[in-house]
Amino acid sequence: MFDRRLKILLLLSILFTLLPYPLILSIDLKTHDLTGLSLMKHQGKGTPPVPLIRGWNDGVNPVFNNQVIHLDASPSYDEDGSIVRYTWCIGDEILHGKEVDYRISAEVDSLELDKLPILCFSLLVEDDSGNTAMRVLLLRILPNMLYLSRDGLTPKPERGRMELVMPLTGCRTLTYRFDTPLKLPCCKVDLHIKKRGILRHGLREVSLYAILENGGKILVTKGRVPILGDSIDLSGRIGRDIVVSGFEIRFTGLPLSRIDILTDQSYIGFS
Structure with missing residues (x-):
């Protein structure tokens, strides 16, 4: 069941590239259920910005519980303007800034792969023309x-x-x-x-x-x-x-x- 939900999440993040608006997704740490799906309008003129996160792979990245991770959106760019806003959506939390630090805190009770929590980060960037774009980062939480x-x-x-x-x-x-x-x-x-x-x-x-x-x-x-x-x-x-x-x-x-x-x-x- 968990593998199917993860595949759905990855499919939705891929479909984002085909849509004129970004998707914000989140996963519940305990049940791994998709807990949020919202749409934001693509506004303004010109091409949308390209969100990138330094140092993380496109797949599911393993991290240890109770550690502080660094999220860096510096590689993001806009071909016909500049990026004016960086927003990180982590579950119910929202952080602002090109670079942020975040402490991983989850309940990890098992070593079985399909029972380890998955945390979803959404990076939303907006350029000076009002265009928005998003990138999803998935982290698998391992016991520390x-x-x-x-x-x-x-x-x-x-x-x-x-x-x-x-x-x-x-x-x-x-x-x-x-x-x-x-x-x-x-x-x-x-x-x-x-x-x-x-x-x-x-x-x-x-x-x-x-x-x-x-x-x-x-x-x-x-x-x-x-x-x-x-x-x-x-x-x-x-x-x-x-x-x-x-x-x-x-x-x-x-x-x-x-x-x-x-x-x-x-x-x-x-x-």
């Missing part, structure tokens, strides 16, 4: 934090503990796979593991790998475990347009050494 649990990564923390015992090989792996692969934007990745006790108890090193759609793995970050402290903090980066099927956390240390992880305070964060 994934908490560790026994059953998998989850957008919401689950209170509990995981006790890991190093095998005789001295290496223990936690593998988390998504039901459907997710395309991630370029981002910083933080691994935070909260553990019981301040001693490392034979634990030596922790590594975080991203599992790719083709089954390969790339190292995101790794580091040594401090001798003292009740947490492990590592940071790395993921490049643009990487499709990830999951993550893998590797622990190395002395055979039979232990780590007791507090799951509601341990997570992979994105920013």
